[in-house]
Amino acid sequence: MSTKLRPAKGPTLDEIRAWPATVSVELAAAALGVGRSHAYESIRLGTFPARTLKVGRRTTVVTSSILAALNATPE
Numbered sequence: 001m002s003t004k005l006r007p008a009k010g011p012t013l014d015e016i017r018a019w020p021a022t023v024s025v026e027l028a029a030a031a032l033g034v035g036r037s038h039a040y041e042s043i044r045l046g047t048f049p050a051r052t053l054k055v056g057r058r059t060t061v062v063t064s065s066i067l068a069a070l071n072a073t074p075e
Helices: 013-017 025-032 036-045 063-069
Strands: 022-024 052-055 058-062
Touching: 013 063, 022 025, 022 063, 025 036, 025 058, 025 063, 058 063
Parallel strands: none
Antiparallel strands: 022 058, 052 058
């Protein structure tokens, strides 16, 4: 029995570089390859690898920090 690797479903680095300055937690989670629930739990625990901003009840993620977490450079 062989194991096949599935291609990543998340966005490409070029797509992430084209995002606005901040994005939703859902988009950030997809870019980092984690689920929405895990992302929110990580944010709550302070272990999310990207910088988040909370304005009122809404939480957004800084796009440049997503790129930094992926060790990619913004262009």
